[in-house]
Amino acid sequence: MIPSGQIVVLISPQGKRYMHKLTPGGEVHTQEGKLSLDDVAEAGYGGCARTHLGKPYLVLKPTVYDLIKGVKRQTQIMYPKEIGYVLLKLGIGPGSTVIESGTGSAGLTLALAWFVGDTGKVYTYERREDFFKLAMKNLDRVGLLHRVEQVNQDIEQGFKHTGADALFLDVREPWLYLEHIPRAVTPGAMCGFLLPTTNQVSELLRGLDAGPFAEIEVLEILVRRYKPVADRLRPDDRMVAHTGFLIFARYMEKPEPLLLPETDAEAEDPAAGPLMPEPDESEEEPPQLGDEGSCGCEDPAE
Numbered sequence: 601m602i603p604s605g606q607i608v609v610l611i612s613p614q615g616k617r618y619m620h621k622l623t624p625g626g627e628v629h630t631q632e633g634k635l636s637l638d639d640v641a642e643a644g645y646g647g648c649a650r651t652h653l654g655k656p657y658l659v660l661k662p663t664v665y666d667l668i669k670g671v672k673r674q675t676q677i678m679y680p681k682e683i684g685y686v687l688l689k690l691g692i693g694p695g696s697t698v699i700e701s702g703t704g705s706a707g708l709t710l711a712l713a714w715f716v717g718d719t720g721k722v723y724t725y726e727r728r729e730d731f732f733k734l735a736m737k738n739l740d741r742v743g744l745l746h747r748v749e750q751v752n753q754d755i756e757q758g759f760k761h762t763g764a765d766a767l768f769l770d771v772r773e774p775w776l777y778l779e780h781i782p783r784a785v786t787p788g789a790m791c792g793f794l795l796p797t798t799n800q801v802s803e804l805l806r807g808l809d810a811g812p813f814a815e816i817e818v819l820e821i822l823v824r825r826y827k828p829v830a831d832r833l834r835p836d837d838r839m840v841a842h843t844g845f846l847i848f849a850r851y852m853e854k855p856e857p858l859l860l861p862e863t864d865a866e867a868e869d870p871a872a873g874p875l876m877p878e879p880d881e882s883e884e885e886p887p888q889l890g891d892e893g894s895c896g897c898e899d900p901a902e
């Protein structure tokens with residue numbers, strides 16, 4: 601028996617997926633007839649409930665992937681393929697604190713809230729009130745609102761939260777807000793960005809290069825699906841070719857150059873020593889390839 605208030609995934613006989621919150625006495629009107637949510641609760645996860653016309657619906661427990669895909673959207677949401685990588689790169693786990701903007705429809709916010717657990721917190725900033733309210737509904741629907749603090753504010757004004765473990769920006773012009781990052785996160789914190797076009801990425805790189813950021817990375821993630829037919833296994837005919845570029849960087853409080861240029865004093869003082877060790881001349885010569893063959897073995901044919 602599934603408790604009331606839980607969200608379930610219902611799969612139709614044609615394989616269509618729907619998500620519903622269980623309410624006592626509730627009903628879902630499907631193309632195959634009415635489905636009682638009490639029957640769904642009774643069927644349990646992995647069970648099967650029938651419409652009043654006898655058509656079977658599979659009942660499943662949603663994963664976080666299903667919850668993200670089920671978000672009611674009025675904005676573009678981030679795809680799970682990017683979200684999964686972002687969570688790992690930003691090091692999001694139980695107890696993490698993360699600042700994010702813009703909230704949009706809360707696709708990424710939902711995933712962050714799922715993974716920070718009850719001991720962590722997501723601080724999400726959205727300038728539009730309609731999206732702010734939509735995100736609140738989406739998070740409440742899946743029972744994750746208590747892990748999120750929403751701020752209806754343009755990040756042009758900066759972030760009111762400080763010392764976060766990580767930060768992610770999914771806004772059109774993130775380079776305009778880099779100056780606010782040092783106050784918002786701890787030194788060394790991972791920062792991530794999603795941008796759809798290369799010219800935006802270049803603009804962001806110019807901002808990141810100006811510091812204080814290090815370990816800058818740019819990448820994109822492609823997923824190629826296969827038709828799961830054992831005897832004719834081959835890729836799907838179509839694939840989503842481009843969603844966005846991911847950019848990551850670490851905020852560095854005092855960026856230190858890795859190799860200091862040689863000073864005049866060092867150049868004159870032989871005791872100061874070289875930056876790189878000289879090759880050791882006593883070292884044996886590495887084995888050379890000889891006439892006898894690649895490993896120096898006797899020719900087995902002889």
Ligand SMILES: C[S@@+](CC[C@H](N)C(=O)[O-])C[C@H]1O[C@@H](n2cnc3c(N)ncnc32)[C@H](O)[C@@H]1O
Pocket residue numbers: 675676677678701702703704705706707708709725726727728731753754755756770771772
């Ligand atoms: C593409 S949506 C974000 C989608 C979200 N990551 C998701 O997965 O659902 C971009 C959002 O950023 C918001 N936004 C853009 N610039 C902003 C700013 N300067 N401050 C706050 N929000 C901003 C927009 O209003 C929009 O809702």
